[in-house]
Amino acid sequence: MTTPINFTPPPGARAYPLRTARGTFAVVDSPVAAGVEPRGVALLLPGFTGSKEDFHLLHQPLAVRGYRTIAVDGRGQNESDGPADDESPxxxxxxxxxxxxxxxxxxxxxxxxGHSLGGQIARAAVLLDHSPFVSFTLVASGPAQISVSQQQRVKLLHDALAVMTMPEVWEAIMAMGPPEEVGGPARGFGELPMLRLRWVNHKPAQLLATGRQLLVEPNRVAELAAVPLPFHVLSGARDDTWPVTVLDDMAVRLGAHRTVVPGAEHSPNLDRPLPTAHALADFWDKNPQA
Structure with a gap:
């Protein structure tokens, strides 16, 4: 596992390596606030080029609502290890x-x-086995492949990764102005040096494989709708990766609770963290752990 450097957890939270049957993953684990009755536990999955730090601003407001939250770097993301060149894992x-x-x-x-790509990975997990989960919230994560404009930009990233190092790609992204779904390195949880470090920590094979998934993801909404879980579709009021109207339709097909966060775009967890946290907690309150 990559040694954590400079990625300080928010107040009250703890960063550590989570050991599982499939290896070790870097997490930020925020407990329920002192004196608050525990109401549940949530697992938070970041998007393409993102990391567990994208949820930093959600931990405290969710803790005071009684929720322990664990944000995770997936395999090959930021501080979770993975192969640099083998895409199969x-x-x-x-x-x-x-x-x-x-x-x-x-x-x-x-x-x-699950946020964005994390929502599609989470969906695949739910379709394999929904029993570990109390509910499922898709944050700015659509029913199938990303929009045409974002597909073009992901393809540009793939072309760059084929011939450039991660630091060189970072410089190219900064020069061209990052697209929304490839925008994690340029906006988010910290100053540019930290964002650059997160980018360099990502494994190229992870970006290539997951970027390709975003280009070809099939529509599995009908399969998901058959799963006996409460669903929540949360997004900003504007989203270029999956248009809000597409997310609206997906929510209807899922019979999902729907939240649109005013003033937020593709990352409501970063753009408007407090109303996003309240919307999550309100949904979880209505669907408590047994």
Whole structure:
């Protein structure tokens, strides 16, 4: 596992390596606030080029609502190790099995939250086995492949990764202005040096494999709708990766609770963390752990 450097957890939370049946994953684990009755546990999965730090601003407001939250770096993301050149461990089913192992490590059913790519990986995990989960929230994560404009930009990233090092690609991204779904390195949880470090920590094979998944992901909404879990579709009021109207339709097909966070775009957890946290907690309150 990569040695953590400079990625300080938010106040009250703890960063540590979570040991599972499928290996070790870097997590930020935030307990329920002192004096608050525990109401549940949530597992938070970041998006493409993202990391566990994308959820930093959600931990405290969820802690005071009674929820322990664990944000995880997936295999090959930031501080979780993985092969740099072999793409096979990053196949979607492999990553979904990782999610099931992460959930199992807490020995209690969890509320599952996936942002963007993390939502599609989480969906694959739920379709393999929904029993570890109390509910499933898709945050700015659509029913199938990303929009045409974002597909073009992911393809540009793939072309760059084929001929450039990770530091060189970072410089190219900064020069061209990052697209929304490839925008994790340029906006998010910290200053540019930390964001650059996160980018360099990512394994190229992980970015290549998961980027390809975003280009070809099939529509599995009908399969997901057959799973006996409460669903929540949460997004900003604007999203170029999956248009809000597409997310609206997916929510209807799933019979899901729907939240649109005003003033937020593709990352409501970063753009408007407080209303996003309240929306998550309100949904979980209505779907408590047994």
């Amino acid at each position: 990053y196949a979607q089913e492999e990553l979904a099995q990782d999610v099931l192992a992460q959930a199992a490590a807490f020995d209690t059913p969890v509320h599952l939250v």
